[in-house]
Amino acid sequence: MNRYNDLEIAAIYRVIRERRDMRHFRPDPIDPKLLARLLQAAHLAPSVGFMQPWRFIRISDVQLRRDVHALVEAERVRTAAALGEREDEFMRLKVEGILDCGEVLVAALMDGRVRHVFGRRTLPEMDLASVACAIQNMWLAARAEGIGLGWVSLFDPMSLGELLQLPPGAKAVAILCLGHVEQFYVKPMLEQDNWAQRQQLETIVFENHWQNSTSTK
Numbered sequence: 001m002n003r004y005n006d007l008e009i010a011a012i013y014r015v016i017r018e019r020r021d022m023r024h025f026r027p028d029p030i031d032p033k034l035l036a037r038l039l040q041a042a043h044l045a046p047s048v049g050f051m052q053p054w055r056f057i058r059i060s061d062v063q064l065r066r067d068v069h070a071l072v073e074a075e076r077v078r079t080a081a082a083l084g085e086r087e088d089e090f091m092r093l094k095v096e097g098i099l100d101c102g103e104v105l106v107a108a109l110m111d112g113r114v115r116h117v118f119g120r121r122t123l124p125e126m127d128l129a130s131v132a133c134a135i136q137n138m139w140l141a142a143r144a145e146g147i148g149l150g151w152v153s154l155f156d157p158m159s160l161g162e163l164l165q166l167p168p169g170a171k172a173v174a175i176l177c178l179g180h181v182e183q184f185y186v187k188p189m190l191e192q193d194n195w196a197q198r199q200q201l202e203t204i205v206f207e208n209h210w211q212n213s214t215s216t217k
Helices: 005-020 030-044 061-081 083-091 128-144 157-163
Strands: 054-058 103-109 147-152 169-178
Touching: 005 128, 030 054, 030 061, 030 083, 030 128, 054 128, 061 083, 061 157, 103 128, 128 147, 157 169
Parallel strands: none
Antiparallel strands: 054 103, 103 169, 147 169
């Protein structure tokens, strides 16, 4: 049979359920062999047309990490202003752990993606979807290993690309904070802080056609 045993299946559902977007880290370094396993997990992700568009840049230089953080902080302030009446509430949130975590990685889209049209001719954004799959693979593997991961998207891609000397056509899409944590959040942090709540599954699953009502016949 192709089915995993019950314990293996339970472990898969557990890691999916307990994955968290972490912002609080201990500064302890991550063992290089563990980091390699997490990157390998990301690299095993599915990709449209098997284009494998993900590229990962490890930020090991201390000053470069500070520069990356400065870009994020600048965008955090701009985002807060754009939120209007929720500005103060947003500014009280902890949105990243770049200066605190053991490792910082930048996930980027490769250059030369125009050559890959298999599965992207009408949906060119599938390259970004493929990178998201790679990040999720790393996220789940990290949670299973007891390592926290935080996905930071508060930055200007062009500014970060210039800072990291990305080639023309490449694009930074995520800053990933990886590190040991004291504990994982019981619920997603934005849910714990009452920023937003998870939607009920039945409100987002439709049958045959788009439905604006959750009522069933």
